[in-house]
Amino acid sequence: MQAPPHRHRRSPAASRLAPVPQRRRRGPRRRRRRAGWRRWVLLLLLGSLIWLSRGWWWPSPPPPQMILVLGGDLDRERHAARIAKQLGLPVVVSGGSNPEYAHWLFEQRQGLPPGQVQLDYRANDTLSNFTSLVDDLRRARIRHALLVTSSDHMDRALLVGRIVAGSRGIHLTPEPVGCGALCQPESRRKVWGDGLRAALWVLSGRDLKRWAAERLSLLPVAARQGGSAPDPAGR
Numbered sequence: 001m002q003a004p005p006h007r008h009r010r011s012p013a014a015s016r017l018a019p020v021p022q023r024r025r026r027g028p029r030r031r032r033r034r035a036g037w038r039r040w041v042l043l044l045l046l047g048s049l050i051w052l053s054r055g056w057w058w059p060s061p062p063p064p065q066m067i068l069v070l071g072g073d074l075d076r077e078r079h080a081a082r083i084a085k086q087l088g089l090p091v092v093v094s095g096g097s098n099p100e101y102a103h104w105l106f107e108q109r110q111g112l113p114p115g116q117v118q119l120d121y122r123a124n125d126t127l128s129n130f131t132s133l134v135d136d137l138r139r140a141r142i143r144h145a146l147l148v149t150s151s152d153h154m155d156r157a158l159l160v161g162r163i164v165a166g167s168r169g170i171h172l173t174p175e176p177v178g179c180g181a182l183c184q185p186e187s188r189r190k191v192w193g194d195g196l197r198a199a200l201w202v203l204s205g206r207d208l209k210r211w212a213a214e215r216l217s218l219l220p221v222a223a224r225q226g227g228s229a230p231d232p233a234g235r
Helices: 012-017 027-052 074-087 099-109 126-131 134-139 154-164 188-204 208-217
Strands: 066-070 091-094 117-120 144-150 171-177
Touching: 066 074, 074 091, 074 099, 074 144, 074 171, 099 117, 126 154, 126 188, 144 154, 154 171, 154 188, 188 208
Parallel strands: 066 091, 066 144, 091 117, 144 171
Antiparallel strands: none
16 A cells, blocks of 8 residues: 655744734725825815805895795785885796786786786795796896795795805895794704705706605505505405
C-alpha cells in the first residue's frame, strides 16, 4: 500500500507569526458619503439664507395691480368689491359665488364696469385657487396682487400662494376679512400639508395628492379590497 502523503503541520510559533487576514476597510466610502451629505446640507442652508435675505436684493414689487379673491365666503367678495371701488383695481374671483349674485354685487351694487371683474370657476380647493390662475396672471404681467380671504384661512392661503405665485415672480399682500365668532382656526398640519403640496406642484407641475387619488380610483375594486372580489349574489 502506498503511504499517505505527509501533511505539513505548522508549529505554534509559526502560527503566531503568520499574518492574520483583515477585513476590507470601508472607511473611504463612508467618508465620501458623509462628505456628500455635508455638501447637500450646506447647499440647503445657503439656499435658505439666500431666500430669507431676498428682501435685500429682490426687486421691490410695484403697487398692487389687481385683487385676487378666494371663494368660499360671501363676505370675501363683498370686501373685495368695496376695495375694488376705492382703488379702481381689477378683480379676479376664484371659485366664488354663482355668476348671478357676483354680477349683482360687483356691477349693480358697487357700480363696477363688467370688464373690471373676472369670475373663474376652475378651482376646487386652496391649491387650485392659485395653480389654475398663476400662469394667466404671469402672461398678464401681474407682479403684485392683493389676496382677499377670511382671516382664519389666510395663513394657509398665503403660504400656498407665496410658493405657487412666488415661483412666477408674483408678490401677494394679505387683505384678510374678519370672520368673528364664525372663525375656525386651521391646524398647523393642514397649513403645512398644503404648503408641501404647493412645493411639489412647483417642482413637478402637478398636484400629487390628486394624482394619487385619481390613480387609486382607477384600481379594480378587488385590488382595493385586498384581492377579494365581491360575490355577485351578495353573499
